[in-house]
Amino acid sequence: MNFPYQFELFGSKVYYHFIFETLAFFIGVRLYYYLKKKTPDSINDINRLWILLGAMIGALIGSRVIAMLENPSQIMNQTWMIFYQNKTVAGGFLGGLFxxxxxxxxxxxxxxxxxxxxxxxxxxLFIGRIGCFSMGIAEPAYGVETTFFTAMNLGDGKLRHPVALYEMTFMVLLFIFFIKIKNMNLINGDRFKLFMMLYFLYRFLVEFIKPYQPLFLNLSSIQWSALFIFVYYWKFTVRILKVK
Structure with missing residues (x-):
């Protein structure tokens, strides 16, 4: 495979990553509005728009801040362009939550x-990670070298964990899981909290097979973000596990 995948358009090279990133946003928004029409919503349209705005601004900031902290040795060398171009989904979720x-x-x-x-x-996320995978090692969604049967050459001649493919597989499992519990009698908000807990648990664990830079106590910024989420939702965790 020749990473990163790209094609020519009007004499310029275009990465497939851009295409899938755009598709992810477009399809995600369209799916939200489709589900919204079929789901009773106790939040009026104006307030829902304000909430979406808060989520987008928070995600924009959070994704850049956590991405910056992923490379602590380079923080002092940050320029505005580098800060804006680097981003991480986990940071987007954390910032969006705030x-x-x-x-x-x-x-x-x-x-x-x-x-x-x-x-x-x-x-x-599934669609976006197709784009990440298409970039090979040019996108920080790859793993360390391994002899595991899933190992792939992602463009540098070394056999690595294809972390983007792992996340795509995890998204398929999450999709099936949340479809299965669609009709369960859960408290409003529990599905989102459960998603956040499961996703950040995955991100916490998968960091150990990525070439990450530790931020503090040998944990990366994404792992610290995950720990924050675990603490933030501790009451939910206790309740959902029925721990007395």
């Missing part, structure tokens, strides 16, 4: 608002 909670406090919304986003997020 953005939503802040906006909800400002507009007085006290009910959970995330369940409706779970399936669109999973689908968008």
């Amino acid at each position: 953005g939503v909670e802040l906006i909800k406090k400002c507009i007085g919304v006290k009910i959970a608002s995330g369940d409706i986003y779970v399936i669109p997020i999973i689908v968008a």
Whole structure:
């Protein structure tokens, strides 16, 4: 395989990653609006737009900040362009969570608002990771060298964990799981919290097979983000596991 995958358009080279990143956003949004029409929503349209705005701004900032912290040795060499171009989905989720909670406090919304986003997020992540995989080692979604049977040459002649493919597989499993529990009698907001816990658990574990730079106590910025999520949702975890 010749990574990264690209094609020519009007004499210029275009990476497939850009195509799939755009498709992920477009299909995710369209799926959200499709599900919204079929799902009773206790949040009115204006407040829902404010919440979406909070999520997008928070994700924009969070994805860049956590990505910057992924390379602590280069923090002092950051330029605005480098800061803006580097991003991570995990940081986007963390920043989006902060953005939503802040906006909800400002507009007085006290009910959970995330369940409706779970399936669109999973689908968008799957599509986006196709683009990440197409970049090989040019995108930081690859693993360390390995002799495991899934090992692939991602463009540098070394056999590595194809982490992007692992995440795509995980998204398929999450999709099946959330479809299976679609009719379960869960408290509003539980599906989103469950998604966040499962996704960040995956990200925490998969960091160990990626060439990450530790931020503190030999853990990466994404692993610290995961630990924050685990603490943030500890009451949910205790309740869902029925721990007394």
